[in-house]
Amino acid sequence: MAQGISFRLFDVSVRERIELSPSMVRFVFAADALDQARSFGPDQRIKIFFPNAAGELAVPRGEDWYARYRNQSEVSRAPMRTYTVRALRCEQGEMDVDFAAHGDAGPASRWASRARPGDRVVLLAPHADEADSGGVEWNPPRDAREVLLIADETALPAVAGILESLTRLPRPPKVRAYIEVPLGADVIELVGPDDMQIVWLPRAAHAFAESADYGQRLIDAIRAARLQPPANDDDNDDGAERPLSEVDIDREILWEQAAATASSFYAWIAGEAGAVMAIRRHLVGERGFAKSAISFMGYWRKGRVLE
Ligand SMILES: Cc1cc2nc3c(=O)[nH]c(=O)nc-3n(C[C@H](O)[C@H](O)[C@H](O)COP(=O)(O)OP(=O)(O)OC[C@H]3O[C@@H](n4cnc5c(N)ncnc54)[C@H](O)[C@@H]3O)c2cc1C
Incomplete structure (x- = not known):
């Protein structure tokens, strides 16, 4: 990063x-x-x-x-x-x-x-005088028809911007987003393409209610959804990494970028690093999604300070 x-x-x-x-x-x-x-x-x-x-x-x-x-x-x-x-x-x-x-x-x-x-x-x-400043990870393949977004509240600003940007495409992809937030009252209105489904996952119903652990509602929702990788993608289940490598999230930053350019599916996943790792294990390790079609980003790590 x-x-x-x-x-x-x-x-x-x-x-x-x-x-x-x-x-x-x-x-x-x-x-x-x-x-x-x-x-x-x-x-x-x-x-x-x-x-x-x-x-x-x-x-x-x-x-x-x-x-x-x-x-x-x-x-x-x-x-x-x-x-x-x-x-x-x-x-x-x-x-x-x-x-x-x-x-x-x-x-x-x-x-x-x-x-x-x-x-x-x-x-x-970034400054106007510099051509390529970096710092952007959102990079779906040109022909992506299906986009999966998974985020907690720290990545909600990015997801809100991503959804808005999709409305400007002539033929926006279908989007499914899972967003974990602290409270029920943190659900906000998001502007996005017509074919957009958002699953909001508050950790607690209200400020005085019991709260789920960071990322747990995301992990549970993704598991329960039993998401299927796209059937016809050439690089689906690329098999590039079996068994799937682990990232030591208490020493390193989890930052893996999708590389597929011809995939019809693209996923952008950011939030607490432990939760993102669990979702990575599930989607790639258990459900056979191509790692090359998914960006995994640990935006923060519970108990650690990341500058
Ligand atoms: C690319 C990128 C973009 C980001 N964009 C945003 C953004 O737009 N808005 C935003 O709010 N955050 C965003 N974040 C996350 C933000 O950088 C971290 O949450 C950061 O740690 C906050 O700094 P802090 O000084 O409050 O806490 P720190 O001093 O970094 O951490 C102190 C303690 O608080 C914990 N902690 C850190 N963040 C959280 C949290 N959100 N909830 C609970 N505990 C936490 C840490 O694990 C640590 O134990 C982004 C991160 C990245 C990598």
């Missing part, structure tokens, strides 16, 4: 804070310079630097800024986390980023629970 080296730093401030649901808050970031920011796909990732514990936000500048950032002590440097561009309005110098709230456990979530208009962060995002 290497970050495009051509990303640039943007100093921005919060223009608006919008509560999308009990567990999801949207920040509209603003800066004149954002007219030079770019988003190259619906799951465009960026990095966000937050103020450190002392409230300082000092991200080094210049050619070697990243080396100098890495050399700063952990307490003084601005914590950096990965987020998704939900919308970019260059002409207004605005970018929307949606944050899933998970209390005070991490600097990003802590910041999001308190941030108000005027508060500042620094974004590391």
Whole structure:
């Protein structure tokens, strides 16, 4: 998941804070310079630097800024986390980023629970002067007719963007999406193609109800659905990996990209790494889906900090 080296730093401030649901808050970031920011796909990732514990936000500048950032002590440097561009309005110098709230456990979530208009962060995002900045994984084969999306709340902003992007295709594929969210009230309206089926999977009915473990409702729903790989794809059940390799998600980042270019089926799966691994085992190992038609992305790992 290497970050495009051509990303640039943007100093921005919060223009608006919008509560999308009990567990999801949207920040509209603003800066004149954002007219030079770019988003190259619906799951465009960026990095966000937050103020450190002392409230300082000092991200080094210049050619070697990243080396100098890495050399700063952990307490003084601005914590950096990965987020998704939900919308970019260059002409207004605005970018929307949606944050899933998970209390005070991490600097990003802590910041999001308190941030108000005027508060500042620094974004590391693609710039207009750079041709290929990377940071986009959504890449369905041109002839894909069936798309499967599996996500938790951290990947919901990307899924919302993906669904919107499909409405702009002349002949959108059929889409089935499974989305796990913290609460029943976190189900939001999504705009997508006509042939779209969304299965919402709240971990708890409401804030005071018992909650399922992270990812468990997704795993159970995918197993129960007994999904079938497409019958006629050439690279279906590519057999490239038998037995299926394991990824040590407590040491590595789970980040596998679909490579098939001629498949009629494409899946994009992102969320808590343990859940994504369990779904990978089920779809590829047990149901015979071609690994080459599926992107598996651990957006976060329970108990670990991923920058
Ligand atoms: C490509 C990519 C795009 C992403 N886009 C978004 C996005 O648009 N919106 C979004 O909200 N997140 C997104 N994420 C996930 C986000 O980067 C992580 O959730 C991140 O860990 C949050 O940082 P933090 O400082 O709040 O917590 P950290 O300091 O990273 O973690 C502290 C503790 O909280 C746990 N934790 C982290 N995230 C969660 C969570 N969501 N729920 C419960 N526990 C958690 C960790 O396991 C750890 O134990 C994205 C991740 C990737 C890789």
